[in-house]
Amino acid sequence: MDRTRYLVIVPRNAPETFAYLSESFRTLPDVELVVDRRDRAVPPVPKSDDRRGRARRVEAFGCTLVPRAPVPDPAVSLPPARVAPAAAPGRPVRTRPAVREA
Secondary structure, eight states: OOBOOEEEEEOTTOHHHHHHHHHHTTTOTTEEEEEOOOOTTSOOOOOTTOHHHHHHOEEETTEEEEEOOOBOOTTSOOOOOOOOOOOOTTOOOOOSOOOOOO
């Protein structure tokens, strides 16, 4: 089963919150914590086709939680790689088709 990763965006005017969450989430590899770098003086441009992305964002305690693409679970084994069969001992391995002369 794949694990969902999360991005937590902390406002830049909340250094105490960033410090607290950094300590709280330090053992969780699927949580990335960043400080908001956007300039609030410029209003965000509304996008009419971005309904799904905005609906997935969660605002909590002044922070924004964004689910990210899941990562494959390393505990799940991958199918074995396909390997060409080895040639029998003493037999040459043909690497390209034989060319016949007319």
